[in-house]
Amino acid sequence: MYLYNEFDDKFVRARVNQFRGQVEKRLDGSLTEDEFKPLRLMNGLYLQLHAYMLRVAIPYGTLDSAKMRQLAFIADKWDKGYGHFTTRQNIQYNWPKLKDVPEILDALADVGMHAIQTSGNCIRNVTSDHFAGAAADEIEDPRPTSELLRQWSTDHPEFQFLPRKFKIAVTGSPNDRAVTKAHDIGIRMIRNDAGEAGYEIIVGGGLGRSPFVGKVVREFLPREDLLPYLEAILQVYNLSGRRDNKYKARIKILVHETGIEEIKVAVEKNFLTQKKYFQAPSDALVSAIEDYFIPPKLIDEDVKGLEEAMLKNPALRSFVDTNIEEHRVPEYAIVSISLKPIGGTPGDATSEQMRLIADLAEKYSHDEIRISHEQNLILPHVHKSDIPALYDELKTLGLATANIGLVSDIIACPGMDYCALATARSIPIAQEISTRFNELKLEHEIGKIKIKISGCINACGHHHVGHIGILGLDKAGIENYQITLGGDGTQNMTIGERAGPGFSAEELMPALERLIAAYLDIRENDDETFLNTYRRLGQAPFKAALYPETADA
Amino acid sequence: MPVVIKDGNFVEDQFIANGGGFTSLGKFGQDSFEATSDLVGLDVPNDTDPADLAGFIDHVDAIRIPFPTYADGRGFSIARALRQMGFKGLLRAHGAILADQYPMALRVGFDEIEVPAEHAGRQPQSQWRESMGRVNDNYQDRVMSPTQPKPSAA
Numbered sequence: 001m002y003l004y005n006e007f008d009d010k011f012v013r014a015r016v017n018q019f020r021g022q023v024e025k026r027l028d029g030s031l032t033e034d035e036f037k038p039l040r041l042m043n044g045l046y047l048q049l050h051a052y053m054l055r056v057a058i059p060y061g062t063l064d065s066a067k068m069r070q071l072a073f074i075a076d077k078w079d080k081g082y083g084h085f086t087t088r089q090n091i092q093y094n095w096p097k098l099k100d101v102p103e104i105l106d107a108l109a110d111v112g113m114h115a116i117q118t119s120g121n122c123i124r125n126v127t128s129d130h131f132a133g134a135a136a137d138e139i140e141d142p143r144p145t146s147e148l149l150r151q152w153s154t155d156h157p158e159f160q161f162l163p164r165k166f167k168i169a170v171t172g173s174p175n176d177r178a179v180t181k182a183h184d185i186g187i188r189m190i191r192n193d194a195g196e197a198g199y200e201i202i203v204g205g206g207l208g209r210s211p212f213v214g215k216v217v218r219e220f221l222p223r224e225d226l227l228p229y230l231e232a233i234l235q236v237y238n239l240s241g242r243r244d245n246k247y248k249a250r251i252k253i254l255v256h257e258t259g260i261e262e263i264k265v266a267v268e269k270n271f272l273t274q275k276k277y278f279q280a281p282s283d284a285l286v287s288a289i290e291d292y293f294i295p296p297k298l299i300d301e302d303v304k305g306l307e308e309a310m311l312k313n314p315a316l317r318s319f320v321d322t323n324i325e326e327h328r329v330p331e332y333a334i335v336s337i338s339l340k341p342i343g344g345t346p347g348d349a350t351s352e353q354m355r356l357i358a359d360l361a362e363k364y365s366h367d368e369i370r371i372s373h374e375q376n377l378i379l380p381h382v383h384k385s386d387i388p389a390l391y392d393e394l395k396t397l398g399l400a401t402a403n404i405g406l407v408s409d410i411i412a413c414p415g416m417d418y419c420a421l422a423t424a425r426s427i428p429i430a431q432e433i434s435t436r437f438n439e440l441k442l443e444h445e446i447g448k449i450k451i452k453i454s455g456c457i458n459a460c461g462h463h464h465v466g467h468i469g470i471l472g473l474d475k476a477g478i479e480n481y482q483i484t485l486g487g488d489g490t491q492n493m494t495i496g497e498r499a500g501p502g503f504s505a506e507e508l509m510p511a512l513e514r515l516i517a518a519y520l521d522i523r524e525n526d527d528e529t530f531l532n533t534y535r536r537l538g539q540a541p542f543k544a545a546l547y548p549e550t551a552d553a
Numbered sequence: 554m555p556v557v558i559k560d561g562n563f564v565e566d567q568f569i570a571n572g573g574g575f576t577s578l579g580k581f582g583q584d585s586f587e588a589t590s591d592l593v594g595l596d597v598p599n600d601t602d603p604a605d606l607a608g609f610i611d612h613v614d615a616i617r618i619p620f621p622t623y624a625d626g627r628g629f630s631i632a633r634a635l636r637q638m639g640f641k642g643l644l645r646a647h648g649a650i651l652a653d654q655y656p657m658a659l660r661v662g663f664d665e666i667e668v669p670a671e672h673a674g675r676q677p678q679s680q681w682r683e684s685m686g687r688v689n690d691n692y693q694d695r696v697m698s699p700t701q702p703k704p705s706a707a
Binding site: 007010011014018021022025029030031032035038039121148151152154155156157158159160161162227235238239243273276277278279280285 | 602603623624625626627629630631633634637651653654656657658660661675676677680683684687690691692693695696697698699
């Protein structure tokens, strides 16, 4: 994994000291709260209803045990003993005190971490495939490119005060696990017909109140041109993006209103200028960083004991069925650790759990841990012989829930309980869904399905790309939940379609039960997923299940 | 009186003192324009496409770009684009710039900052001097430089 060199360390320390100074300036009145705001936001510090919230970046979702232990230490010392892993490969602390924040940032710098640009209208923490470097279907590890983007975007003098926030995601696999088409810029590592490595650049995707599927602005960008090309997109956006309405300020609106063809022309023209100023080819910069991402030395040993252990323990079998993904080395596995215990809060981990995961990463996963945008943790390099022992240890702290990709593996935003913007609760809804389908013992029969819940129109729970999306709104003081169907966040990104009128909190669960029952009834066979059934049959049968009164009439 | 910040110091407006004056882009663009000062300064609104200024940059001594609020960063891109187009004259940022934004302004090519007196009163010279120290040692110089040292994996 990337290790800070002297320059990185010096930079991050200087930034901490700068922020310490800004906190002092705020406290002595030389900065007004209004002026302090953009500065604290550049350092990941939000002001919520009752307290500050600190958002810490986990660049491209990669951690090691030392970093994880430090996150646990921070949770214990300056927060309430837990942290919340978000849908953007960040961890959030909900209760830091302003005066303690510089100290927390120092503690992060001690392990090569920071909270720089995790908020504000700048280029945010770059996200990537959480199976990077391990997945069997990967063309190339996207993390060296992501790390270069972290460096290029950090404290970029021109792009700290953009019209709106700016998110970049990178994937190195044709199976897009990084939701690149829902980002301001999505980058897919590809090869052209001649076999040369390059990037496909997608621009203007996004969720939020106006969801858009990103559009290809450059089909094949040679690797050497990456930074000047992104510089060009950002300069065009900074000069032309709307600033009159914050809800229309993202680049997706600029692309939508201007048209991708015109944007393409502007970017290509600007690119020719920027190319003159980037004297180092980007591919050389990426290869220099690749030295940090040399794959771990895996052990060449046959798998022993796993089959026998699964025969003895059906719960272990179920865990292996759901929480294991194919590793590029067949004797190895990618193990997902669900942070969605039945009835729990999606994405929360206690300091004790973080420490256990750090220990297990050292013991079983070549000291590597990943954070997914689906709010789960991953041990990317586990020898299959070690799975039974790993499972037993995960179980001791409630971390062995076998539900990855299933109905209870729900993405939910913090919702009204924790977020000032939310108009409805979302975590309690997620808890109710997972508890109910667990009671019905239907989870494994239903199979792969993605339910995503947002507590307001800003769509932090990604409901637009949920196979079943749930959007909580406030209708005259009463929570109302709208259901969207058929969304998909992969390389085939599709925005879900609204099924009809919303449901009250009480009506929601029965409606979802009817919906799932209808699916089980009409699917072609056990292997046809909810999404595929929806695609085959369209909305009508699902709508009929959701609104039986209308169907009868 | 607004305050001009140059090299981290609060200084007298030397452009004006040396006989300069600012005129609007609209006026300057007219055929009938005649300079009324020895040095010609151009006020460029921050919604201008820098490419539209290509014909002007060799005929003015200074360009001043407004920052209506600190959160409106268009001026940073306009300044950089003007320098990339070859503008060699004085480049001044004008308005609600924070001391903490000073290094960004310098790095995109501004020479000096003009802020309202009230603003300067709350953000004294010491803060600008301190933030000026953050201009060097940045990531962008490293990724743009042809002599980027190959980092050694530890």
